[in-house]
Amino acid sequence: xxxxxxxxxxxxxxxxxxxxxxxxxxxxxxxxxxxxxxxxxxxxxxxxxxxxxxxxxxxxxxxxxxxxxxxxxxxxxxxxxxxxxxxxxxxxxxxxxxx
Amino acid sequence: xxxxxxxxxxxxxxxxxxxxxxxxxxxxxxxxxxxxxxxxxxxxxxxxxxxxxxxxxxxxxxxxxxxxxxxxxxxxxxxxxxxxxxxxxxxxxxxxxxxxxxxxxxxxxxxxxxxxxxxxxxxxxxxxxxxxxxxxxxxxxxxxxxxxxxxxxxxxxxxxxxxxxxxxxxxxxxxxxxxxxxxxxxxxxxxxxxxxxxxxxxxxxxxxxxxxxxxxxxxxxxxxxxxxxxxxxxxxxxxxxxxxxxxxxxxxxxxxxxxxxxxxxxxxxxxxx
Numbered sequence: 001x002x003x004x005x006x007x008x009x010x011x012x013x014x015x016x017x018x019x020x021x022x023x024x025x026x027x028x029x030x031x032x033x034x035x036x037x038x039x040x041x042x043x044x045x046x047x048x049x050x051x052x053x054x055x056x057x058x059x060x061x062x063x064x065x066x067x068x069x070x071x072x073x074x075x076x077x078x079x080x081x082x083x084x085x086x087x088x089x090x091x092x093x094x095x096x097x098x099x
Numbered sequence: 100x101x102x103x104x105x106x107x108x109x110x111x112x113x114x115x116x117x118x119x120x121x122x123x124x125x126x127x128x129x130x131x132x133x134x135x136x137x138x139x140x141x142x143x144x145x146x147x148x149x150x151x152x153x154x155x156x157x158x159x160x161x162x163x164x165x166x167x168x169x170x171x172x173x174x175x176x177x178x179x180x181x182x183x184x185x186x187x188x189x190x191x192x193x194x195x196x197x198x199x200x201x202x203x204x205x206x207x208x209x210x211x212x213x214x215x216x217x218x219x220x221x222x223x224x225x226x227x228x229x230x231x232x233x234x235x236x237x238x239x240x241x242x243x244x245x246x247x248x249x250x251x252x253x254x255x256x257x258x259x260x261x262x263x264x265x266x267x268x269x270x271x272x273x274x275x276x277x278x279x280x281x282x283x284x285x286x287x288x289x290x291x292x293x294x295x296x297x298x299x300x301x302x303x304x305x306x307x308x309x310x311x312x313x314x315x316x317x318x319x320x321x322x323x324x325x326x327x328x329x330x331x332x333x334x335x336x337x338x339x340x341x342x343x344x345x346x347x348x349x350x351x352x353x354x355x356x357x358x359x360x361x362x363x364x365x366x367x368x369x370x371x372x
Binding site: 026073 | 128144151181182200230231253257265267
């Protein structure tokens with residue numbers, strides 16, 4: 001199996017996640033789409049690690065997972081704080097900083 | 100599959116790997132598309148779980164068994180459960196609205212996606228990517244030992260920084276999720292005074308319980324046939340707002356007779372009189 005296939009799949013998943021971030025309104029779903037994009041990046045990292053026959057790509061993917069976990073924890077806590085203040089999880093309702 | 104997990108790639112694995120790849124690729128792309136199309140956030144979470152499990156299997160096929168298990172344990176196990184917890188806190192029935200609040204947003208998003216796809220596809224097309232070496236070509240002894248050697252030698256400083264990041268994230272989440280009590284907790288005397296001032300001393304009526312709907316989210320029926328909103332806890336909303344309880348006049352209704360002023364059983368249709 002050529003690494004091209006894996007990288008192409010990663011590209012498709014990344015683009016789908018990007019579309020989700022752009023079109024969805026529920027902030028939790030937006031977060032899930034960001035996770036999808038991070039997963040797609042990880043897949044590309046692992047494919048390139050195999051292509052170059054070293055493990056650096058896998059280590060980077062591992063770090064991406066750790067940082068993604070931290071990001072999700074803080075992001076969901078922010079989401080809960082916003083929900084408590086505004087009673088809504090929609091990204092349209094968090095518009096106080098709009099000019 | 101055990102051969103795949105043990106990262107012992109040989110040529111006989113090729114056909115199996117290709118077959119598994121195409122199955123997983125179709126499943127993951129389909130689940131990802133469903134993720135951005137379904138309206139309910141819970142269904143999105145399930146679809147994301149499917150994508151993550153597919154990717155975990157692909158990691159195993161690509162000679163990264165450690166990452167495959169980390170993917171399942173950390174992503175599918177921890178991160179997705181966190182998403183589900185927050186979904187339960189915020190409200191599971193929060194469906195996304197179909198209405199497009201920004202005019203032309205979906206069209207613009209689609210165009211941007213096509214542009215990004217073309218850009219990345221051209222980049223891959225121009226790159227000279229050769230055939231893949233065997234799965235275990237990069238491993239020093241085995242996958243786990245190789246990753247451990249890298250993490251604790253070359254990447255030891257980023258690893259330490261990651262620890263600091265995780266502690267900061269945990270403290271930050273605790274600070275953000277903590278709610279400060281702004282008013283002092285009311286004592287019993289204040290609660291009693293508030294209740295007297297509210298003008299309704301009796302406790303709230305209990306919800307209606309019927310033979311068909313033995314549920315606490317059914318409002319009680321008042322004597323005039325209307326429903327009492329007070330009887331349902333505000334935490335519960337009726338599951339189906341269209342399914343309001345109907346007032347069914349019983350065959351025998353209690354009625355106060357004019358002469359004696361006492362309760363007695365009136366015949367059917369007595370409520371109309």
